[in-house]
Amino acid sequence: MKVLILGGYGAMAQSTVPDLLSSPGVERVGIAGRNASKAEAFAASQRDDRATSVSVDARDSADLVRELKRWDCVINSTWYDLNVPITEAAIAAGIHYCDLGGLYHQTLRQLKLDSRAKDAGVTCILGIGSTPGTMNVMGRHGATKLDNVRKVQLRSSGAVVSGGEPGKFVPPYAIRTIFDEFSLDAPILRKGKIRFVPALSGLERSEFMPPVGVVEGYYTIHSELATMPKTIGKGVQEMDFIVAFPPEFRETVATLVRLGLASREESTVEGTKVRPYDVTSSVIDALPKPKQPELDVDIQRCVLVGEKDGNPMTLRYEAVTWPHEKWKVGGGVVDTGVPPSIAAQWLIRGKVKERGVVPPEIAFDPVPYFQELNARGRKIATAPDFWATKRRSGFGQSIYCAFTLVEGRPQMRLPQKRKPVPPF
Numbered sequence: 001m002k003v004l005i006l007g008g009y010g011a012m013a014q015s016t017v018p019d020l021l022s023s024p025g026v027e028r029v030g031i032a033g034r035n036a037s038k039a040e041a042f043a044a045s046q047r048d049d050r051a052t053s054v055s056v057d058a059r060d061s062a063d064l065v066r067e068l069k070r071w072d073c074v075i076n077s078t079w080y081d082l083n084v085p086i087t088e089a090a091i092a093a094g095i096h097y098c099d100l101g102g103l104y105h106q107t108l109r110q111l112k113l114d115s116r117a118k119d120a121g122v123t124c125i126l127g128i129g130s131t132p133g134t135m136n137v138m139g140r141h142g143a144t145k146l147d148n149v150r151k152v153q154l155r156s157s158g159a160v161v162s163g164g165e166p167g168k169f170v171p172p173y174a175i176r177t178i179f180d181e182f183s184l185d186a187p188i189l190r191k192g193k194i195r196f197v198p199a200l201s202g203l204e205r206s207e208f209m210p211p212v213g214v215v216e217g218y219y220t221i222h223s224e225l226a227t228m229p230k231t232i233g234k235g236v237q238e239m240d241f242i243v244a245f246p247p248e249f250r251e252t253v254a255t256l257v258r259l260g261l262a263s264r265e266e267s268t269v270e271g272t273k274v275r276p277y278d279v280t281s282s283v284i285d286a287l288p289k290p291k292q293p294e295l296d297v298d299i300q301r302c303v304l305v306g307e308k309d310g311n312p313m314t315l316r317y318e319a320v321t322w323p324h325e326k327w328k329v330g331g332g333v334v335d336t337g338v339p340p341s342i343a344a345q346w347l348i349r350g351k352v353k354e355r356g357v358v359p360p361e362i363a364f365d366p367v368p369y370f371q372e373l374n375a376r377g378r379k380i381a382t383a384p385d386f387w388a389t390k391r392r393s394g395f396g397q398s399i400y401c402a403f404t405l406v407e408g409r410p411q412m413r414l415p416q417k418r419k420p421v422p423p424f
């Protein structure tokens with residue numbers, strides 16, 4: 001099994017690479033990017049002969065196709081606006097592909113490559129990280145337990161639990177994506193139709209388990225909305241994605257956006273054309289890092305409101321990920337970087353039957369997928385364990401089917417002995 005990771009020394013790949021190297025049957029892991037010395041350094045840090053550095057620029061499609069032909073699957077962990085050309089290159093090379101999401105618009109463009117991927121006999125899984133990714137799988141799985149679905153809420157938050165330094169600005173993932181999340185209109189589903197609302201509208205306070213607590217979140221452009229209304233079906237009328245960043249971080253990014261420092265419009269500075277987006281992102285990427293990396297706990301929550309056997313029912317699924325002590329990365333890196341490793345292995349082993357361009361909720365059989373997360377030291381728990389969760393040493397992502405709530409007045413509407421809906 002030979003897997004190439006484009007963006008292989010980037011933030012999310014810090015868990016993809018070690019996860020692949022600790023999985024059975026993996027012969028070679030390619031760590032690819034434009035900077036050969038960074039690729040070599042990260043490959044060497046793995047202390048494993050199977051980790052190989054690869055120097056490639058994904059914008060050079062002929063070179064990329066040549067390189068991809070040497071691998072069984074490519075994980076695209078670069079910046080999301082390269083998704084379309086990299087998907088096209090994977091199809092041309094005849095290998096499987098997965099990525100970490102296309103911020104809605106790129107995802108729609110990629111879905112148009114479906115028949116080309118089918119003709120090539122390959123599978124391209126779009127957005128298999130935490131969210132999009134595990135979130136989509138939880139959502140589709142929950143929907144199979146309901147007769148109809150009225151509303152789906154997708155929520156994401158987290159909190160730093162160790163490391164960091166006061167005054168150091170540390171984006172949790174690619175600042176380019178965060179700039180776009182803070183500036184592009186966000187798709188939301190209302191009355192069964194997608195409409196767009198301004199980024200950072202829709203203020204919502206919600207409570208997560210400690211140490212996250214009560215947070216403020218906003219509508220954000222995300223690719224779950226590009227596929228889940230259709231794949232969930234069952235008459236779903238309402239769906240939205242809300243992310244809650246720490247207030248100080250949110251204010252800083254919002255200010256940069258408001259000042260035009262994250263704009264993709266070209267400006268001429270002393271005769272040179274530049275895009276503030278590129279300049280500010282590069283400056284932020286080069287900022288000094290804290291001596292101890294910021295490690296977070298990361299949570300994705302998917303709430304489905306609908307009906308089962310004539311009774312109103314709300315299902316809430318929650319994926320909680322703590323830092324990985326051995327890999328020295330936070331929960332947000334573990335829950336984003338491990339799913340593409342699982343995806344690549346399933347694709348190569350033939351465990352994903354679909355061909356073409358598909359979202360994770362179609363590609364993955366949910367229970368084996370959750371079990372695969374379990375097999376990596378994570379736990380699947382049901383309601384009683386939910387708030388009692390303790391940080392366990394070593395590792396962990398936990399997926400909880402937290403509550404099977406019945407809305408309204410259950411004592412009047414439920415049958416005497418109601419069978420609980422099993423979480424998985």
Ligand SMILES: NC(=O)c1ccc[n+]([C@@H]2O[C@H](COP(=O)([O-])OP(=O)(O)OC[C@H]3O[C@@H](n4cnc5c(N)ncnc54)[C@H](OP(=O)(O)O)[C@@H]3O)[C@@H](O)[C@H]2O)c1
Pocket residue numbers: 006007008009010011012013032033034035038056057058059077078079080081082100101127128129130131132133172173174175177335336
């Ligand atoms: N689904 C989810 O849950 C989720 C969560 C977080 C992030 N994401 C997405 O994951 C992606 C990666 O995020 P990240 O935080 O890991 O970003 P990152 O740290 O900036 O890493 C991206 C890597 O891509 C490489 N790259 C950029 N342009 C390239 C090119 N033309 N050819 C080859 N390599 C190139 C960069 O290296 P060089 O510049 O040296 O080439 C960099 O190492 C982003 O698109 C982000 O939006 C998804």
